Amino acid sequence: QVQLMQSGAEVKKPGSSVKVSCKASGDTFNTYTINWVRQAPGQGLEWMGRIIPFFHNTNYAQKFQGRVTITADKSTSTAYMELSSLRSEDTAVYYCARGSVEAAGMCDHWGQGTLVTVSS
Amino acid sequence: DIVMTQFPDSLAVSLGERATINCKSSQSVLYSSNNKNYLAWYQQKRGQPPKLLISWASTRESGVPDRFSGSGSGTDFTLTISSLQAEDVAVYYCQQYYSTPDPYTFGQGTELEIK
Numbered sequence: 001q002v003q004l005m006q007s008g009a010e011v012k013k014p015g016s017s018v019k020v021s022c023k024a025s026g027d028t029f030n031t032y033t034i035n036w037v038r039q040a041p042g043q044g045l046e047w048m049g050r051i052i053p054f055f056h057n058t059n060y061a062q063k064f065q066g067r068v069t070i071t072a073d074k075s076t077s078t079a080y081m082e083l084s085s086l087r088s089e090d091t092a093v094y095y096c097a098r099g100s101v102e103a104a105g106m107c108d109h110w111g112q113g114t115l116v117t118v119s120s
Numbered sequence: 121d122i123v124m125t126q127f128p129d130s131l132a133v134s135l136g137e138r139a140t141i142n143c144k145s146s147q148s149v150l151y152s153s154n155n156k157n158y159l160a161w162y163q164q165k166r167g168q169p170p171k172l173l174i175s176w177a178s179t180r181e182s183g184v185p186d187r188f189s190g191s192g193s194g195t196d197f198t199l200t201i202s203s204l205q206a207e208d209v210a211v212y213y214c215q216q217y218y219s220t221p222d223p224y225t226f227g228q229g230t231e232l233e234i235k
Contacts, residue, residue: 035224045162045164045229059220097169100175106215107160107162107170110170
């Protein structure tokens with residue numbers, strides 16, 4: 001059974017950085033893409049970027065270019081999303097989601113989400 | 121970026137009745153080489169992560185009740201729930217996964233309630 005287990009909630013100061021982890025079970029890291037999607041309170045879903053762990057290949061939404069870094073540690077089957085220069089608008093639930101083999105952006109399994117609160 | 125627009129923003133339907141949610145993309149998400157529409161529908165219940173319901177515009181995921189169906193092609197898509205059940209109360213999102221490496225954009229969501 002595919003599971004994506006994310007790290008716990010974080011409270012950060014404006015201007016700081018946050019790093020969220022996503023540990024995958026099964027064969028996810030050898031075959032699939034990991035996407036990162038966020039959801040501000042009461043808002044919709046926003047795709048941030050992705051990584052193909054096998055190749056360490058990344059793509060980022062232009063909105064987050066320069067502020068987000070997605071990495072993967074194949075030895076522990078864990079992906080990471082680091083967001084820097086945090087501001088209050090970055091307060092959101094951050095999800096990792098597995099992209100299917102057929103289409104990297106089709107998210108067939110999701111982590112439970114990590115709430116990141118940015119507040120002074 | 122491909123812009124996804126859903127309508128209506130919210131919808132109230134009686135139990136047992138049909139619910140229809142529409143999604144329009146700013147450009148075609150039909151890939152001509154394989155004749156597949158790169159369009160998914162997700163269901164998000166309160167306090168939960170999204171769940172993939174339908175991929176390729178019309179392929180129901182394993183375990184999804186057959187009252188859920190997807191249709192459409194190119195730029196216009198529809199999610200239909202044939203007979204609304206109480207457990208279907210949720211926000212529904214469409215998403216295009218056509219554009220690579222540009223963002224895989226979502227619609228703004230449609231909130232479905234019981235009338």
